[in-house]
Amino acid sequence: MPRKVTDTQSSVSKTSSPKKQYKKSFDAKKDQLATDFLQQLDSRITDGKIGELTESTGGVKIVWSKTLKTTAGRASWKRETVSSKQIKDGVSVEVKQYRHHSSIELAEKVIDDEQRLFNVIAHEFCHLANFMINGIKDNPHGKEFKVWAAKCSKLFGSQGIKVTTKHTYEIDFKYVWTCTACGCEYKRHSKSIDLKRHRCGSCKAALEQTKPAPRQASTAGKLSDYQLFVKEQMKIVRNENPDSQQKDVMKMIADKWAKAKTSTD
Ligand SMILES: [Zn+2]
Ligand SMILES: [Zn+2]
Structure with a gap:
């Protein structure tokens, strides 16, 4: 796992x-x-x-x-x-x-x-x-x-x-990994994220290193239907809810996904 x-x-x-x-x-x-x-x-x-x-x-x-x-x-x-x-001097002030x-x-x-x-x-x-x-x-x-x-x-x-x-x-994170689906960023001081073992905490899609930019093309695996949906919805839901936290945005997307699923079934 x-x-x-x-x-x-x-x-x-x-x-x-x-x-x-x-x-x-x-x-x-x-x-x-x-x-x-x-x-x-x-x-x-x-x-x-x-x-x-x-x-x-x-x-x-x-x-x-x-x-x-x-x-x-x-x-x-x-x-x-x-x-x-x-x-003050007999008068209420x-x-x-x-x-x-x-x-x-x-x-x-x-x-x-x-x-x-x-x-x-x-x-x-x-x-x-x-x-x-x-x-x-x-x-x-x-x-x-x-x-x-x-x-x-x-x-x-x-x-x-x-x-x-x-x-x-x-300013001081040397390494950044970005989720290939939801765009969530993971910042670290050392190269502590292992792409084979670690996945995005919000949507579980594969991560890719974005800082320093890798020389090779991304080796990220294929996205599942849900992860593709997240990728497509992320910008829309973020724009509609500029003040929401990442976890709440993910929740809204998950709700949308659930609704989309039930309405097509
Ligand atoms: Zn400040
Ligand atoms: Zn993600």
């Missing part, structure tokens, strides 16, 4: 024991590392303002996510307006205050070492500064973001931190 590759970033190769040990010790301390680094960023980049703004809501929350796969990290921010009545709710979500499967952790936090931190200090809502990687990013790269560059307008996951 070919093994299923179920997502774009998890490891399918056998982990060697030193690597496993590293993972274990990293997992044990990553929360503390994240919190400490966030504090350093706040004091050196934003003069403690992020801490002040989020004090009433318990600070910026670090959330490790098992489901975040499309990006290594994600920053969220919400400003709540709280009005209260206060008596309405006082408005802001409460900043914010969090940084980190992809558990993508962030597996310190270097990556710090780079992703630095990038997401710049998003929070951009939202909370500059009040920018519609241009996440605009000029204000770039000012924070440059400051981070300058002050933390010696620790290997570089904040760009790209999310780190987009």
Whole structure:
């Protein structure tokens, strides 16, 4: 049975024991590392303002996510307006205050070492500064973001931190395999996918290496009727549902397939 590759970033190769040990010790301390680094960023980049703004809501929350796969990290921010009545010189006046709710979500499967952790936090931190200090809502990687990013790269560059307008996951995968039917991409740092053993986790069709581009023509096997249907429907369903995740798109296609089958029977 070919093994299923179920997502774009998890490891399918056998982990060697030193690597496993590293993972274990990293997992044990990553929360503390994240919190400490966030504090350093706040004091050196934003003069403690992020801490002040989020004090009433318990600070910026670090959330490790098992489901975040499309990006290594994600920053969220919400400003709540709280009005209260206060008596000033015998007159009741309405006082408005802001409460900043914010969090940084980190992809558990993508962030597996310190270097990556710090780079992703630095990038997401710049998003929070951009939202909370500059009040920018519609241009996440605009000029204000770039000012924070440059400051981070300058002050933390010696620790290997570089904040760009790209999310780190987009730039550092050396190998990419693409599903011959649904177009789903599998990105890896090493050549860990074996075309004889691994198939697409979404539709089970054969994969082909697309980065670096292979010299020989694809050796992918023939597609089944269902896989051909997926190939034909993928673009259509994606266009109709631009915000849906890959697994939901696959589900819609599977439903379409089921309907097409019953209606012709
Ligand atoms: Zn970003
Ligand atoms: Zn597929």
